[in-house]
Amino acid sequence: MFGPPVPTAPSDHSMADTTMAEIQSLIGFDTTSRDSNLPLIDHVVERLAEVGVEPVLLPNAEGTKANLLATFPAADGTVTGGVVLSAHTDVVPVDGQVWSSEPFAPEIRDGRLYARGSADMKSFLGVVVAKLPQLAAARLAEPIHLALSYDEEVGCVGAIDLVDEIVRRGLAPRGCIVGEPTSMRIVRGHKSMNVFRVDVRGLAAHSSLTPQGVNAIEHAAELVRFVHGIADEMRVEGPFDEAYVVPFTTVSVNRIEGGIAVNTIPAACTVQFEFRALTTVDHEALVERFRAECRRIEAAMREQHPGASVELTTTAAAPGVDTPADADIVAMAAAWGAEPSDMKVTYGTEAGLFAQAGIPTVVCGPGDIAQAHAPDEFIDLAQIARCEAFIDRLIAGLSTTEESA
Numbered sequence: 001m002f003g004p005p006v007p008t009a010p011s012d013h014s015m016a017d018t019t020m021a022e023i024q025s026l027i028g029f030d031t032t033s034r035d036s037n038l039p040l041i042d043h044v045v046e047r048l049a050e051v052g053v054e055p056v057l058l059p060n061a062e063g064t065k066a067n068l069l070a071t072f073p074a075a076d077g078t079v080t081g082g083v084v085l086s087a088h089t090d091v092v093p094v095d096g097q098v099w100s101s102e103p104f105a106p107e108i109r110d111g112r113l114y115a116r117g118s119a120d121m122k123s124f125l126g127v128v129v130a131k132l133p134q135l136a137a138a139r140l141a142e143p144i145h146l147a148l149s150y151d152e153e154v155g156c157v158g159a160i161d162l163v164d165e166i167v168r169r170g171l172a173p174r175g176c177i178v179g180e181p182t183s184m185r186i187v188r189g190h191k192s193m194n195v196f197r198v199d200v201r202g203l204a205a206h207s208s209l210t211p212q213g214v215n216a217i218e219h220a221a222e223l224v225r226f227v228h229g230i231a232d233e234m235r236v237e238g239p240f241d242e243a244y245v246v247p248f249t250t251v252s253v254n255r256i257e258g259g260i261a262v263n264t265i266p267a268a269c270t271v272q273f274e275f276r277a278l279t280t281v282d283h284e285a286l287v288e289r290f291r292a293e294c295r296r297i298e299a300a301m302r303e304q305h306p307g308a309s310v311e312l313t314t315t316a317a318a319p320g321v322d323t324p325a326d327a328d329i330v331a332m333a334a335a336w337g338a339e340p341s342d343m344k345v346t347y348g349t350e351a352g353l354f355a356q357a358g359i360p361t362v363v364c365g366p367g368d369i370a371q372a373h374a375p376d377e378f379i380d381l382a383q384i385a386r387c388e389a390f391i392d393r394l395i396a397g398l399s400t401t402e403e404s405a
Contacts, residue, residue: 082398
């Protein structure tokens with residue numbers, strides 16, 4: 001998705017043994033989103049304790065997962081301002097995929113590290129955790145915050161509370177770097193992610209007695225046609241942003257389920273659809289168009305059966321981001337060795353949540369997004385080395401040489 005890899009010098013393949021060991025340790029924790037991430041979080045807590053930093057843990061309602069927030073203060077004790085390094089701890093499932101090696105037993109072959117999460121995004125996280133002693137020893141001019149989330153892969157769920165906590169504590173970072181795989185390019189923008197489920201409930205009847213039933217599938221099909229019409233409208237009328245591979249808001253129905261038998265009028269049908277919107281689209285107005293259509297269909301169904309219903313539920317959502325090219329965080333990332341780019345990406349990240357909270361944010365991390373979620377997921381070792389050099393420069397760039405600091 002990001003084009004050919006950026007050429008690197010042979011020396012770029014070298015990295016600290018501790019960095020690779022840390023990445024391999026993190027990969028060894030199976031943090032598939034359906035499972036707990038607490039063993040990995042406990043591991044990071046131990047690493048932080050070794051350097052004298054006590055993090056804040058933000059558990060989910062069930063206590064089975066947690067976000068982690070840690071601040072390395074400036075040399076003068078300041079904890080406000082500075083830069084956030086953001087990473088999610090969960091990975092997608094490997095179910096049904098054919099791998100050449102064990103997904104959670106990292107293996108190096110031909111200059112690549114193969115494992116689930118190697119690209120998305122435990123290599124970035126491993127580099128940061130390996131640098132914790134260096135972070136703790138630095139005389140920082142401004143703080144560096146570490147923000148680790150759970151359940152990014154199922155809709156940026158955990159990061160909502162994490163960003164809220166950053167705001168509640170008044171940390172007011174002046175920038176954030178989300179280390180998703182971008183081949184160490186600076187990505188300033190991505191679309192929002194919005195996923196919906198519509199439950200259509202009609203009335204069952206024998207298929208030979210159609211007037212006695214209310215066909216949920218037929219009415220759901222009206223919604224499918226409506227969603228497709230919105231998709232066509234966005235494709236033709238825009239708005240447009242040519243920085244994207246797909247320069248318009250995309251809308252699609254991606255799953256439908258209904259009916260129990262071919263000779264029974266279906267009483268239930270569920271439609272799932274999504275839209276990936278440019279930041280210039282009026283999000284609330286677009287959602288209201290879908291809600292209005294659901295209300296129209298429901299009203300028509302209730303003329304036949306008062307108990308009919310059409311219910312729209314938002315099942316996942318994450319805002320988009322469009323950080324200005326002249327934002328400080330863009331210049332800083334470039335100064336630390338990331339590759340400047342005007343590219344914007346169609347997939348979603350947690351960057352939009354930070355941006356929505358008033359924290360200028362870019363996405364920049366090692367690895368290629370084309371490898372994420374795929375069987376035999378891998379990352380080039382050269383990418384890890386580039387990320388390691390980037391974090392080294394970041395720490396140096398945010399440090400002070402003043403003895404009185």
